[in-house]
Amino acid sequence: MELNNVRLINNPVICQSLTVMRNKKTDSQGFRFAARKISRVLLYEASKNLPLVDKDIETPITKCTVKDIADDITIIISPILRAGLIFTDEAIDILPNARIRHVGMYRDEETLKPVWYYNKVPAITSNPEKYYVYITDPMLATGNSMLEAVRLYVNKNIPIKNIKSLNIIAAPEGIEFLHKEFPELEIITAAIDERLNEKGYIVPGLGDAGDRIFNTVVV
Ligand code: URA
Numbered sequence: 001m002e003l004n005n006v007r008l009i010n011n012p013v014i015c016q017s018l019t020v021m022r023n024k025k026t027d028s029q030g031f032r033f034a035a036r037k038i039s040r041v042l043l044y045e046a047s048k049n050l051p052l053v054d055k056d057i058e059t060p061i062t063k064c065t066v067k068d069i070a071d072d073i074t075i076i077i078s079p080i081l082r083a084g085l086i087f088t089d090e091a092i093d094i095l096p097n098a099r100i101r102h103v104g105m106y107r108d109e110e111t112l113k114p115v116w117y118y119n120k121v122p123a124i125t126s127n128p129e130k131y132y133v134y135i136t137d138p139m140l141a142t143g144n145s146m147l148e149a150v151r152l153y154v155n156k157n158i159p160i161k162n163i164k165s166l167n168i169i170a171a172p173e174g175i176e177f178l179h180k181e182f183p184e185l186e187i188i189t190a191a192i193d194e195r196l197n198e199k200g201y202i203v204p205g206l207g208d209a210g211d212r213i214f215n216t217v218v219v
Pocket of ligand 1: 210
């Protein structure tokens, strides 16, 4: 499989948290805690594309010139409802100026296609090249919802190099599907699993991420 523009982040801390998430015996609180640990690392990775500027400050010792994130940019965190919300607390900790723009799609269980139910992302009137967008969804499965979300921002003239897909687990099918339309889209993920099953779930995966985060697993 072509792995251009896929950044796989799999250090031991991530592996450990992913093991917790995959284990069906992990309860909802443990699942969320592990997911947040991984999402924080993925967000740090994504932030590597933010422009830096020089800033003059004074430490308690001396004046100096240091680097800081440019303040003339707009950072958008776009969680795909509902599982993508697990990234938001971490995101606003790390990037306090980020705007959170929720996008809501549910998966039609027959067609596996996304159906929009929430999109209030406004038009972008000036300098779209100064927007940096991180779209979050713990599971990149078929890629249908992520593709819709990426299109939403590309249609607002935000350069594809400024848009990233942040996923805890990605399926090869989802990666291929996204890259067919947007080969330059960078996907940042903690794992690439084997495949999708006939219901569109990632194998081995971790089940339904939304249900496990929000404790709605039906037993
Ligand atoms: N969404 C999930 O939550 N899990 C999957 O395996 C696929 C899509």
